[in-house]
Amino acid sequence: xxxxxxxxxxxxxTRGQQVTLSCSPISGxxxxxxxxxxxxxxxxxxxxxxSETQRNKGNFPGxxxxxxxxxxxxxxxxxxxxxxxxxxxxxxxxxxxxxNYNEQFFGPGTRLTVL
Amino acid sequence: xxEVEQSPQNLTAQEGEFxxxxxxxxxxxxxxxxxxxxxxxxxxxxxxxxxxxKKHGRLIATINIQEKxxxxxxxxxxxxxxxxxxxxxxxxxxxxxxxxxxxxxIIKP
Numbered sequence: 718x719x720x721x722x723x724x725x726x727x728x729x730x731t732r733g734q735q736v737t738l739s740c741s742p743i744s745g746x747x748x749x750x751x752x753x754x755x756x757x758x759x760x761x762x763x764x765x766x767x768s769e770t771q772r773n774k775g776n777f778p779g780x781x782x783x784x785x786x787x788x789x790x791x792x793x794x795x796x797x798x799x800x801x802x803x804x805x806x807x808x809x810x811x812x813x814x815x816x817n818y819n820e821q822f823f824g825p826g827t828r829l830t831v832l
Numbered sequence: 833x834x835e836v837e838q839s840p841q842n843l844t845a846q847e848g849e850f851x852x853x854x855x856x857x858x859x860x861x862x863x864x865x866x867x868x869x870x871x872x873x874x875x876x877x878x879x880x881x882x883x884x885x886k887k888h889g890r891l892i893a894t895i896n897i898q899e900k901x902x903x904x905x906x907x908x909x910x911x912x913x914x915x916x917x918x919x920x921x922x923x924x925x926x927x928x929x930x931x932x933x934x935x936x937x938i939i940k941p
Contacts, residue, residue: 809875
């Protein structure tokens with residue numbers, strides 16, 4: 718079974734631009750969660766999607782948004798990029814939603830650099 | 833105070849040593865995860881626990897729900913074990929994962 722894939726792996730943008738990151742979960746997994754990892758803040762939860770619905774959201778501004786498609790693939794979008802958005806963005810998939818006891822499988826991440 | 837505290841933050845040991853990494857949390861949880869992150873960034877889930885003890889190869893994870901504490905042990909450590917080990921708890925109030933800051937482990941040959 719293929720693992721979680723994320724595209725692109727690396728991205729360089731400038732302040733004010735917007736970016737879209739993609740995550741394809743493990744086949745059969747219906748839950749996708751997104752995390753931001755920065756050296757100073759560690760891993761922080763962005764949001765979780767299950768069956769095309771946002772089930773949970775972390776404390777991030779509205780510039781961060783996401784969606785999930787019927788095939789469970791998910792995208793996250795960051796508008797009006799700021800220097801502080803430079804981070805590793807990780808997505809994780811699981812079989813069931815976060816309300817259930819189930820393991821998450823992580824993708825390799827997308828490293829975003831904002832100049 | 834962070835809801836999930838890991839100790840130590842950094843640990844350097846010699847190959848073959850027995851390693852212990854600790855995780856304490858202050859919220860009610862439904863599960864606790866131990867994950868490993870290598871320098872390239874990829875995260876691998878090692879264990880998911882809600883009680884007791886789990887063993888996989890040279891890795892052992894234990895959890896004490898009453899004391900709100902978990903430990904990850906590595907026996908016969910090897911340089912390839914060098915990585916950041918992260919503890920994360922699933923809060924039973926909102927099901928979000930709350931992450932510890934990680935423990936950076938370096939095993940010297």
